[in-house]
Amino acid sequence: MLLLHAASLSAAETPIPAAPTRWATDTAGFLTEATRADLDARLRAYEARSGHQVVLWIGRTTGDAPIEDWAVRAFAAWRVGRTGLDDGAVLFVMADDRKVRLEVGYGLEGQLPDARAATIIREQIVPRLRGGDRDGAARAGVDGILRALGDTQTGQNLVGAESEHQRRPALGLFQLIVVGLLGLIFVGFLVTHPGLAILLLTTLASGRSRGGGGGFGGGGFGGGGGGGFGGGGGRSGGGGATGSW
Template identity: 40%
Template sequence: MKVLRAVVMALLLGWVLPAVALVAVPQLTGRVVDQTGTLSSGDAAQLTQRLADLERRKGSQIAVLIVPTTDGEPIEQFSLRVAEAWKIGRKKVDDGALLVVAKNDRRLRIEVGYGLEGVLTDVTTKRIIDEAITPKFKSGDFAGGVSDGVNRMIGLINGEKLPEPEPAHWDGSGLTDAFPFWLALAFVVSGMLRGLLGRLIGSIATGVFVAGLAWYLVGILSIALGAGALAFVIAMFIDFASSSGRGSGGWSGSSGSSSSSSSSSSGGFSGGGGSFGGGGASGSW
């Protein structure tokens, strides 16, 4: 019985430990994720701009990931894990692609979503790797190799007939992040409207004005109503605070700069729900 238990334990450890040791999937912080510092900030910015332009025009998403190593895991398995976690490309269109470079391993792969397998075939992606990327990598020009490879991918996707991208809306989901903006707008507008209409009516008019503006910018009713309600509360608070201040020697607004949290330069990029099935090609240099 002890021998059987030992054998079972050995088998379990042999299956579990390699899975535990897998390199963690990097966080998706933007269209270009470079964990090696290989790309300069200018190179990454230019590449990001081209990928963002592709998404605006075609709806397709391409992401680039550069890691030091996959730590012994086949790059095909690693890149597929990343693609499944990031979900690059639109849901049900599956028009995403991922370029993964494991720099220290001297390995790379182009992972292709289901919806692009007709244009970025296994043969085509292999040619992109062999003709556009690895020659530059061999000469030490990693930025040039990534750029040329991405350009070839974009050129092919440009010629593919895909569903039109949805009209872009300002992402109003982070309403609380825009609190300083709504505060300033409510302060200015409410000052004018309360002077003309009185405290209550002026505050209501402020809320209606901000709600209308939010609806125009966002196009999402719940966000617009939330912004309007927030503006109404702010307007009432401003009036109450200023009235209290006049009665107690003046209300001192915090003249120090409100610490605005600087957001990361990812631009709020996220995958659109695309699916991958292992299409694409790998290479080395």
């Protein structure tokens, strides 16, 4: 009897994985890699814009532990959200259990209350999962969460760099006039003082090439080394919703 009781406790205490190092993690091969990478990029970009951490984590099973209990423990262990704000949310999908859990930190419960979380699962995620559209379910779930949090850039594919044309806003009429006037002034200067004009062009070109380093300065959860969130949050109190398919 004691051995059976110990085995039961062991099964119930499903180990919590190490904190993920990405915003979208699929340990069950549930999604196509293209979809997982796209969602990862979108959630990373959302955190950069808002500071809120929204994470998708897909596994196989929580064992005998209810997904609600398991999700609370994982949320706390991973410290999702920022210290003192607890502004994080995790969408858990358990492929073998056929269950979904949206765990919401205290700091986001005003924007993403239990009723709204339940609606996202019931209307956006579960119908697509029942229809076999796993990628669509994950995308719809992430879109629903970000939309509830007030994000206006949901549904955008962020994998790969944008073109230079997409990143640059079109010049307005006033800007075109200013550019034209500056061009005329420079042409006049070139005619009257050609040596100084060439020297000025050379100086400007040299300064531009020296200042073009750019690039990202780090990244990943928590801003430091070692991976994992390390955000300092992790308090959810069981807020959120659960569904199954």
